[in-house]
Amino acid sequence: MNATSPLSARTLVPLRSPDTVMAQLREHFGEHGVISGDDGSWSVVFDIGTATASRQGGGIAFSVEARDDTSLAYLQWSVAEHVCEFAPGETPEIAWDGGTQPGAPLPYFREMRVLRATQVTPAMRRLTLGGEKLDRFAHDGLHVRLLLAPKPGITPVWPVMAADGRQAWPDGERPVARVYTIRRIDVEAGEVDIDFVLHEGDEMPGAVFGRDARAGDVVGMTGPGGGTLPPAPHHLFFGDETALPAISRMLEELPEKARASAFIEIADPSERQELALRPGIELEWLSREGRPAGTTTLLADRLRALDPGHWQAGTYVWAGCEQTAARSIRSFLKSERRMPRQQYLVAAYWRRGQAGEVED
Structure with a gap:
């Protein structure tokens, strides 16, 4: 992708109280990015891209820009999630022009397979997972969500893109999600290492998966997330x-x-x-x-x-x-x-x- 041509998406969301939602969004996004503009039209710059909002008729016009499809999808998701949060009692109609098409695989999702396992310490087991196109997982976030089968022998469904930019789930058994850190990533080899603490008890699906996983087992992975460490003298x-x-x-x-x-x-x-x-x-x-x-x-x-x-x-x-x-x-x-x-x-x-x- 040309570095001078960011990806973009836009939407116009009708709301009963657009000014209130605009103000709450501006305050919230200002805690996570750099805000410019006024109450009626503002822009916020995040590490992964930019979101803008402006009052238009009986609603708010949003546009988002990012350098890759994962970052763009994250911005669409964030806008939709917080508009719905700050408009209680409403069901906002959000339909994006641009970005990943509804029903398509999420750009930040990968299906992974267990390649091998290593016992690091008595209570820590490392699984090496293999997948394709992992370059986006090597920057702008240390953490991923692993999507695990809810029960042994169950093949879960994977999420897809919803029209409003969030996740949609096909009919079937949904996986259980747990957050883990990518301990090591080798983009060229298509590998990530995930370390699992082996908590006791079968009610811990992450620990159970880490304990019992064998080569060939399938797991979903979304991410990355969690941001990066800021520079500091110490x-x-x-x-x-x-x-x-x-x-x-x-x-x-x-x-x-x-x-x-x-x-x-x-x-x-x-x-x-x-x-x-x-x-x-x-x-x-x-x-x-x-x-x-x-x-x-x-x-x-x-x-x-x-x-x-x-x-x-x-x-x-x-x-x-x-x-x-x-x-x-x-x-x-x-x-x-x-x-x-x-x-x-x-x-x-x-x-x-x-x-x-x-x-x-």
Whole structure:
């Protein structure tokens, strides 16, 4: 695709309260991109492309532009999702001119097959998945959603493009979705590595798939997502084993002279991994010594105990862990360290006693 000719799509959405929706969209998108313009006509620049909105008649005219079909589809999805969210009681009619045609495969979906499995540590198993045209998964996001069969022996249906830019599902068994980090990607070979924490219990579909998967098994994959790590003079990473793949990859992809400190909670010393660490990067393992995951305060305690040398001007903090620990870390950074919101990201990767994705 010519770098000077971005892909585009547009739509006119009739609404009962277009001014209210415009204002709410502008505020929300302003938290994730750079806004310009006024209440009646504005534009927002994201890392993956641009969205514009303007009042027109009894509705809002939107246009989106991006350099690739995945980014364009993400922008269409985001506009449609938030218009519906900010127009309660309405069923907005959204039909895009341009972009992926309704009913076509999602540009950010790939069907993958298990190629091989490796036991990294007693509780971490790595699956190598094979697929085609994976170049878009190598940038602008570390994470993917794996679409897993809801039950053994069931072949799920895969999502397609809806007219409003979101996902539509054909008739049949829908898969179960779980978010994972691409630990390694080899675009030329058509391979990605995904690390699975082998939680106990058959009610954990991701862990069960990671444990039982064999060569030839099929899984869906959408993505990438999760953004990228912003530049900073010093990065601080905190996470338990569920965040270990993400932290490992971010450490490996830091600029050559970057400085970083990583603190990773694991069950016991047998779960330590050999990571490729350059000079200027320190790594500390925090062992639960047999205590159940999600029951300790190791990460928050270590954060509070950091010496002043870790807190340079512009330090960026990234954390991924159990929900209670994530809230404690976020509270400390916000209320006690009084860090600007753009200098940290704290994600609740899981919640003790609950399967599935966590909204926090």
